[in-house]
Amino acid sequence: MDTVPRAGRPRASSRETLAEAACELFLEQGYDATSIVDITRRAGVSRSSFFNYFSSKSDVLWSNFDARVDAALIALARLGTDADGPAVQQALRPMLQGFAPDPLALALRNAAAMGVEGELLRDTGLRHARIASAIAATARSAGVDEVRAVILGAALATAVLSSLRVWAEHGAGQASLETQFDEALRSIHDLPWG
Template identity: 85%
Template structure:
């Protein structure tokens, strides 16, 4: 009986290996100067393996966060006419709950060294728009007027993304992202749901 051959890295570790390789390269040579080929060489996997896990270099940074946002958007859409402040917060809060230091946190903390300032600004704006739009839609479903709904959506999206940025910049893992988010929400207390 022949031993089973092992082709490539174990599937469970390839995603993490690629992310680690990408972050190392972003720190060493900058985001723009790093190609997907550079990342796959460093990780010791094929280019097709990269695309099994990520759609782009940017996705290396944002994929875990985006998965959380996707889940929150589903939860927000399910609220329908039952949307209110506590229900919306409960739908959005899992985005920041138990968020461990990851490539995005490393990028936020080292944006200048990685040459990521503009990329992060653009990509943060896209996430802000997604969260804001979903919260505003939930508010409108509950009967809140357009302008107030848009303001609430933008405020909650800003609370999520600002909390994440400040937490990462202060040293992810050194403090609680949930506490940062609570602080951000208290900062917008003058915008009650109704």
């Protein structure tokens, strides 16, 4: 039995190894030209290993953020009739706290080079709709009328996603994402909660 380690990437599969391989390939040959097979080859893992961690190429970019969104939606639902502006903002804040540069930040900063502009636009819209809908539902359960609830949902979801985009474009890790979010929240202060 040969016990000499192979050169190149380790055989063990991991989310980070796959994400790194995907981002390298997106930068080298573009998003559309990169297949899942290309990613798994670069990572040195099987195609089935890819699907243990990700459901699609796009999921490579969004999976870390989606986990944060899922947690925020649970926190919003727990607010119930006691929801108000500060409580909703507090439920949203963990999506952006401690956010380290990751595949999404890399893609936002290098969208043109990676060829992911259309993908990011579409996928950002999906996340915006999820976040806005949850905020609007929380507002309605606290007695806010329908139109105001929808406006609040859209405004706060935009604050989250635009903060993330601007932070990444300016060089993730160079500035504070939380500060960017606070600035976005101040810009919508004319939309009172109640």
